[in-house]
Amino acid sequence: MDKEVAIVGCTQTKYEAEKIDLTISELVFEVVKKLHNDLGITNDDVGCVISGSNDFNDGRTIANMAIQDAVGSVRKSESRVSGDGAFAYVYGAMRVLSGEYDTVLVVSHSKCSEGDQNLINNSIFDPYYQRHLGLDQISSAGLMANMYMSKYGISEEQAAKVVVKNRKNATNNPYAHLQKEVSIEDVLNSPMLAYPLKELDFPPYSDGAVAMLLTNAENAKKFTDTPVWLKGYASCTDAYYLGHRTMTDLIGLEFAGKEAYKMAKIEDPVKDLDVAEVFEAFSTHELMIYEALGFCDKGEGGIFIDSGETQINGSIPVNPSGGVLSSNVAMANGLIRVAEIVSQLMGKAEDRQISDAKTGLAYGMNGICSQGNCVLIFGGE
Amino acid sequence: MGKKEKEFQIKWKTDLPYRYSIGKLAVKYFEELKNKKITGSKCPKCGKKYMPPRAVCADCFVEMTVEDMIELSPRGTLEGFTVVNYPFVDPNTGGMRPFPYGYGIFKLDGADTYMMHFVDETDHTKFKIGQRVEAVFKEKTEGDIYDIPYFRLIKEEE
Numbered sequence: 185m186d187k188e189v190a191i192v193g194c195t196q197t198k199y200e201a202e203k204i205d206l207t208i209s210e211l212v213f214e215v216v217k218k219l220h221n222d223l224g225i226t227n228d229d230v231g232c233v234i235s236g237s238n239d240f241n242d243g244r245t246i247a248n249m250a251i252q253d254a255v256g257s258v259r260k261s262e263s264r265v266s267g268d269g270a271f272a273y274v275y276g277a278m279r280v281l282s283g284e285y286d287t288v289l290v291v292s293h294s295k296c297s298e299g300d301q302n303l304i305n306n307s308i309f310d311p312y313y314q315r316h317l318g319l320d321q322i323s324s325a326g327l328m329a330n331m332y333m334s335k336y337g338i339s340e341e342q343a344a345k346v347v348v349k350n351r352k353n354a355t356n357n358p359y360a361h362l363q364k365e366v367s368i369e370d371v372l373n374s375p376m377l378a379y380p381l382k383e384l385d386f387p388p389y390s391d392g393a394v395a396m397l398l399t400n401a402e403n404a405k406k407f408t409d410t411p412v413w414l415k416g417y418a419s420c421t422d423a424y425y426l427g428h429r430t431m432t433d434l435i436g437l438e439f440a441g442k443e444a445y446k447m448a449k450i451e452d453p454v455k456d457l458d459v460a461e462v463f464e465a466f467s468t469h470e471l472m473i474y475e476a477l478g479f480c481d482k483g484e485g486g487i488f489i490d491s492g493e494t495q496i497n498g499s500i501p502v503n504p505s506g507g508v509l510s511s512n513v514a515m516a517n518g519l520i521r522v523a524e525i526v527s528q529l530m531g532k533a534e535d536r537q538i539s540d541a542k543t544g545l546a547y548g549m550n551g552i553c554s555q556g557n558c559v560l561i562f563g564g565e
Numbered sequence: 566m567g568k569k570e571k572e573f574q575i576k577w578k579t580d581l582p583y584r585y586s587i588g589k590l591a592v593k594y595f596e597e598l599k600n601k602k603i604t605g606s607k608c609p610k611c612g613k614k615y616m617p618p619r620a621v622c623a624d625c626f627v628e629m630t631v632e633d634m635i636e637l638s639p640r641g642t643l644e645g646f647t648v649v650n651y652p653f654v655d656p657n658t659g660g661m662r663p664f665p666y667g668y669g670i671f672k673l674d675g676a677d678t679y680m681m682h683f684v685d686e687t688d689h690t691k692f693k694i695g696q697r698v699e700a701v702f703k704e705k706t707e708g709d710i711y712d713i714p715y716f717r718l719i720k721e722e723e
Contacts (some may be wrong), residue, residue, distance in 0.1 A: 302653040311585045313617040315648040316657055316710045317682060326647030327670045327681065334694050365657035379648040423623055427670065448720045
């Protein structure tokens with residue numbers, strides 16, 4: 185598709201470990217108000233609101249009700265995705281495509297600090313066979329990393345290079361939670377959490393919010409000279425049970441990537457894409473994402489990070505924002521990836537700008553170890 | 566509790582009990598577990614053998630009933646492992662689960678899918694992919710998930 189749904193502005197909070205003095209509603213209001221100010225609009229100019237959040241994370245059911253006033257959706261067309269924010273973007277894009285709304289506000293938020301993330305993640309698992317056996321996102325990641333690294337001969341140093349790259353990139357991103365560079369030795373010497381993964385192979389937990397305004401071709405130029413257009417989208421869900429998946433390859437992401445490339449007419453992703461922002465939940469996960477998205481061949485994620493091609497000056501920079509390893513806002517991560525790609529394609533990414541970025545990919549994810557996958561391809565003016 | 570926590574936070578400890586229906590397949594699974602047998606589902610169309618049992622074959626979209634349940638070997642082959650080395654609240658007890666503990670992902674003999682369970686080894690250098698593992702049953706089984714407290718690494722197959 186070409187020039188049918190535009191993003192005309194994005195706002196993000198600074199991501200932090202604990203925004204203790206803000207309610208969820210106040211946190212969301214910060215990005216919505218800033219978006220209004222940036223675009224010179226009022227709430228009356230917003231036709232429809234879509235948010236992305238999670239009830240367990242927010243600690244209340246139908247959690248979107250708690251932010252209605254902050255997103256300006258009281259007595260307005262409103263709906264919500266309970267899942268990664270990338271899917272909220274998709275819902276918003278569909279509201280634009282319906283032709284019924286000229287503008288759609290898409291918002292996603294989380295305060296990871298308010299709940300017990302291990303317990304919340306444990307509750308993803310079924311309560312009959314798995315939940316009692318203590319699985320969570322960290323132990324599952326350990327199993328996946330061990331299987332992937334063993335099958336393809338990936339080293340712990342290659343995994344650590346992902347962390348070093350993303351943490352270095354984060355120092356150029358004023359919104360990033362962790363803004364301190366780390367070395368390969370720092371990663372390798374950090375405490376073992378779930379063999380073979382160490383503390384620094386995992387992201388922090390962060391509080392924050394992201395907002396953006398979507399519109400159609402007719403109205404895009406009223407808001408900005410540099411709208412960003414949706415070119416391709418696909419999603420795919422892999423099996424619920426970890427044990428019913430391949431584990432050494434992200435089959436669901438592979439499928440979603442291929443479909444999104446077809447829609448966006450991407451033939452050679454490394455050549456045709458200028459930048460990618462992906463939801464990497466742990467170090468080796470990013471290497472698996474390279475493979476699933478066809479940036480390199482299967483099993484070559486390690487060689488690919490060695491090549492430096494995913495560095496900020498490489499042929500396909502991945503996570504110039506610092507990625508999830510630097511800021512991990514559960515449920516908002518996918519929409520933050522979209523916002524970062526928008527900044528890149530608008531040429532507004534400042535110190536983390538990839539020169540001449542015209543086409544970008546955002547990958548959002550739900551569930552443990554890439555269960556639900558959402559791939560979005562965007563193009564600039 | 567710091568001054569800022571005291572001023573800005575309200576603590577809420579939710580006890581939110583559920584009574585999950587486990588379905589006919591899990592009822593059968595736990596019944597058999599009490600007899601120290603591990604069961605799975607075999608798709609009547611493609612023959613794929615699932616562990617744990619499932620009501621629908623994801624590959625064929627074919628229903629699998631209690632009639633399609635099969636016995637699987639208590640032994641299997643290790644495909645991956647981890648040693649968990651961080652404290653977290655055990656959802657069963659509300660207390661902290663002791664750590665470190667070993668965790669394995671393996672295929673039981675006869676199964677086409679993996680299963681995961683605790684393994685009685687906490688030194689990661691002692692694990693080897695391809696190694697044989699075996700379910701250890703409690704002496705007095707009760708027909709619940711803890712009838713198999715863990716799997717053991719088989720040093721030498723008898």
